[in-house]
Amino acid sequence: MSERRLLKEYQVVKKELGNHKNIISSLEPIDSDDLTNWTATILGPPNTPYHGHSFDLRIHLTPEYPLKPPQVTFSAYKMPHCNIEFKTGKICLNILDNANWSPVWNLLTVVLAIYQLLSDPVTDSPLNIDLSNILKIKDTSAYYGLIEYYLNNKSDK
Amino acid sequence: MNSDEEYSLVYDDDDDDNDSLDFYEALPATEFAINISKSRSHLSQSSEFDIEEDPLSNDDMAESMLDVHVSASAKRALTEGSVPDLKYECLTTEDIFHRMLKRVDHLQPIFSIPHEDILLLMQLYDWNEERLLEDWTEKMDILLEESGIHVSHNSNGIEGNDKNGNIRGVKFQESFNCIICCEEKSTETFSLECGHEYCIDCYRHYIKDKLNKGNVITCMDCSLALKNDDIDKIMGHQSSNKLMSSSIKSFIQKHNNNYKWCPYTDCKCIIHLKDTSSFAEYLRVHCSPFVSCKSSHRFCFSCGFEIHSPADCDITTTWIKKAKKESENLNWVLSHTKECPKCSVNIEKNGGCNHMACSSCKYEFCWICSGDWKPHGSNFYQCTMYNNEDSKSKTSVEDTSKTLKRYTFYYRMFNEHEASAKLDWQLGQTVENKVKHLQEKIGVSWIEGQFLTESLRALNEGRTALKWSFAIAFYSDPSHNLTKIFVDNQMLLSNSVEDLSELLQIKNPEKIMNKKTDFYNKAGYVTNRTLALIQCGRDLLRKGICKPTN
Ligand SMILES: [Zn+2]
Ligand SMILES: [Zn+2]
Numbered sequence: 106m107s108e109r110r111l112l113k114e115y116q117v118v119k120k121e122l123g124n125h126k127n128i129i130s131s132l133e134p135i136d137s138d139d140l141t142n143w144t145a146t147i148l149g150p151p152n153t154p155y156h157g158h159s160f161d162l163r164i165h166l167t168p169e170y171p172l173k174p175p176q177v178t179f180s181a182y183k184m185p186h187c188n189i190e191f192k193t194g195k196i197c198l199n200i201l202d203n204a205n206w207s208p209v210w211n212l213l214t215v216v217l218a219i220y221q222l223l224s225d226p227v228t229d230s231p232l233n234i235d236l237s238n239i240l241k242i243k244d245t246s247a248y249y250g251l252i253e254y255y256l257n258n259k260s261d262k
Numbered sequence: 263m264n265s266d267e268e269y270s271l272v273y274d275d276d277d278d279d280n281d282s283l284d285f286y287e288a289l290p291a292t293e294f295a296i297n298i299s300k301s302r303s304h305l306s307q308s309s310e311f312d313i314e315e316d317p318l319s320n321d322d323m324a325e326s327m328l329d330v331h332v333s334a335s336a337k338r339a340l341t342e343g344s345v346p347d348l349k350y351e352c353l354t355t356e357d358i359f360h361r362m363l364k365r366v367d368h369l370q371p372i373f374s375i376p377h378e379d380i381l382l383l384m385q386l387y388d389w390n391e392e393r394l395l396e397d398w399t400e401k402m403d404i405l406l407e408e409s410g411i412h413v414s415h416n417s418n419g420i421e422g423n424d425k426n427g428n429i430r431g432v433k434f435q436e437s438f439n440c441i442i443c444c445e446e447k448s449t450e451t452f453s454l455e456c457g458h459e460y461c462i463d464c465y466r467h468y469i470k471d472k473l474n475k476g477n478v479i480t481c482m483d484c485s486l487a488l489k490n491d492d493i494d495k496i497m498g499h500q501s502s503n504k505l506m507s508s509s510i511k512s513f514i515q516k517h518n519n520n521y522k523w524c525p526y527t528d529c530k531c532i533i534h535l536k537d538t539s540s541f542a543e544y545l546r547v548h549c550s551p552f553v554s555c556k557s558s559h560r561f562c563f564s565c566g567f568e569i570h571s572p573a574d575c576d577i578t579t580t581w582i583k584k585a586k587k588e589s590e591n592l593n594w595v596l597s598h599t600k601e602c603p604k605c606s607v608n609i610e611k612n613g614g615c616n617h618m619a620c621s622s623c624k625y626e627f628c629w630i631c632s633g634d635w636k637p638h639g640s641n642f643y644q645c646t647m648y649n650n651e652d653s654k655s656k657t658s659v660e661d662t663s664k665t666l667k668r669y670t671f672y673y674r675m676f677n678e679h680e681a682s683a684k685l686d687w688q689l690g691q692t693v694e695n696k697v698k699h700l701q702e703k704i705g706v707s708w709i710e711g712q713f714l715t716e717s718l719r720a721l722n723e724g725r726t727a728l729k730w731s732f733a734i735a736f737y738s739d740p741s742h743n744l745t746k747i748f749v750d751n752q753m754l755l756s757n758s759v760e761d762l763s764e765l766l767q768i769k770n771p772e773k774i775m776n777k778k779t780d781f782y783n784k785a786g787y788v789t790n791r792t793l794a795l796i797q798c799g800r801d802l803l804r805k806g807i808c809k810p811t812n
């Protein structure tokens with residue numbers, strides 16, 4: 106919707122990304138002439154089974170952005186997480202819903218919120234039933250084990 | 263007189279249920295007699311409204327069932343457009359909203375906050391007054407903050423802002439840098455007391471879609487709520503009505519046990535069932551507990567489909583599912599024109615009547631089977647397809663094709679009656695004109711002309727019952743006596759409907775007035791036959807002779 110807003114975001118990201126080095130290793134437009142398609146790489150948070158791994162995100166800003174939320178997905182078959190559909194990388198996160206999205210948020214807010222989701226899976230709205238079930242019964246070793254297995258074995262698909 | 267009129271109108275509810283007592287409510291015999299004058303001679307004078315206590319053996323029952331006893335209360339129910347005592351009202355979203363506003367008025371002395379704040383709380387609580395009152399007495403202050411009516415004390419939004427420094431509303435800024443669109447311009451802006459100020463264009467975009475959702479709309483950066491007045495200031499006069507209407511709509515969705523939208527296209531009526539506790543009982547007694555909206559659309563409150571007596575909701579949904587599944591195989595072309603089987607001139611069907619007469623060669627034939635009408639005259643079911651059906655099949659291959667053929671027949675009959683019902687409806691438009699004509703041409707009073715309207719209603723009801731009776735017939739055990747009785751009743755109703763449909767096509771006003779008694783009699787007869795068929799169908803269902811299968 107707003108060329109100016111996209112340019113502003115680009116500037117803000119370039120300026121502020123350095124403050125989030127331990128979280129976001131990259132966040133940039135795929136092609137610097139087109140500020141509607143972005144990629145990001147986030148690092149697995151400490152004290153989670155994701156620690157030591159990194160994860161790629163695709164971000165698409167529709168013409169209605171920032172009045173509508175950006176469309177964000179993980180790479181397919183790469184992200185075993187309770188609220189992420191493994192085979193598509195689709196994310197279930199409340200701030201990415203039309204109804205909950207606020208235009209005052211920006212790309213950095215979104216990526217940081219997704220990083221937060223890795224530490225705080227929500228079992229109520231699962232997109233990965235297996236992980237959600239294990240999480241519900243609080244079987245931590247099985248939970249870590251299954252994610253390890255996904256990350257090491259299935260991600261080559 | 264047709265041979266069918268030998269079936270007298272005594273039909274007994276032989277079941278053990280007690281509701282039959284209310285159903286067979288006594289009434290002045292004269293009122294009843296008008297409609298069955300033709301068959302009165304077959305009724306014994308005293309036993310008209312008696313209830314026979316003893317359950318009969320199958321064969322006895324079969325005999326007695328040919329006698330159709332029609333109770334007046336049930337008849338009235340059928341003609342007045344409602345199941346007896348089913349308490350409901352027809353509303354619009356505006357009506358419901360105005361009721362909510364009245365509730366707000368009532369609550370105001372208790373809450374002692376402005377009306378529009380209470381309205382916002384009601385909206386937030388999905389118009390559930392009890393739950394709101396409970397929370398209000400428990401935690402008034404927290405509620406006012408959570409709902410976004412009062413500025414939250416620990417909100418980040420007000421950091422660095424003087425709480426009283428920000429004025430709620432639209433302002434004009436000579437040079438404003440909006441953080442949403444990042445434009446710097448001279449523009450109108452809007453902000454609440456929190457001071458989160460954005461250009462009016464961004465605010466409009468933000469609000470626009472949310473008006474259809476019905477939820478409370480908050481500031482883009484904090485939980486402070488926009489009130490209806492704010493919305494109107496930003497979006498223009500009365501825009502908040504849209505939000506309120508969306509909110510009421512979601513209220514209806516959440517209360518779909520006692521609120522139902524009229525299923526007719528573009529109808530904005532909502533039926534509110536006032537008495538849900540006894541609804542299950544109505545469902546048991548009446549196969550299709552129908553309601554009627556202000557625009558006279560009648561539908562089954564239980565399944566939301568059109569009135570489908572004698573079929574119950576179960577049979578109806580199973581039948582529709584099957585019809586959807588099979589319709590591609592069957593590929594019926596339900597056209598309104600057909601060639602005359604004799605001389606091939608194109609003939610258009612102009613009413614529901616299946617009795618066709620070629621204008622060119624005068625050949626009279628049946629619309630459904632294209633056969634000669636003569637054998638149909640007294641028995642509509644003389645159609646060849648139906649008769650083929652009776653012969654027993656020998657092999658399983660034959661059986662399968664028989665089953666399909668059987669379904670095909672019922673489906674075709676169902677469809678034909680649906681098509682006829684549509685044509686009857688068109689006929690209805692002209693009936694209105696005819697009534698006007700009668701008034702102008704021969705000075706007939708409006709009330710006197712009502713017999714035409716009444717006749718049309720009887721016709722529509724008869725046709726609908728007939729249509730759905732084919733779903734019942736299809737799912738009924740064909741070898742059972744009661745099924746045979748049901749089919750006989752179908753035939754009788756069908757004949758009477760055809761008769762009435764033909765009568766309603768008379769165009770000459772004088773002729774219509776001369777036939778007034780005929781209209782009364784035939785319409786009354788259709789009504790009684792309709793009810794008899796419905797009652798018989800209900801028994802098939804109750805006794806488990808008719809069961810939905812796939
Ligand atoms: Zn703006
Ligand atoms: Zn605010």
Ligand SMILES: [Zn+2]
Pocket residue numbers: 524525526529530531555556557558559
């Ligand atoms: Zn309606």
Ligand SMILES: [Zn+2]
Pocket residue numbers: 549550551562563564565566567570574575578
């Ligand atoms: Zn129904």
Ligand SMILES: [Zn+2]
Pocket residue numbers: 615616617618760761764
């Ligand atoms: Zn006819």
Ligand SMILES: [Zn+2]
Pocket residue numbers: 602603604605606607620621622623624625
């Ligand atoms: Zn002809």
Ligand SMILES: [Zn+2]
Pocket residue numbers: 628629630631632633638642644645646
């Ligand atoms: Zn025929």
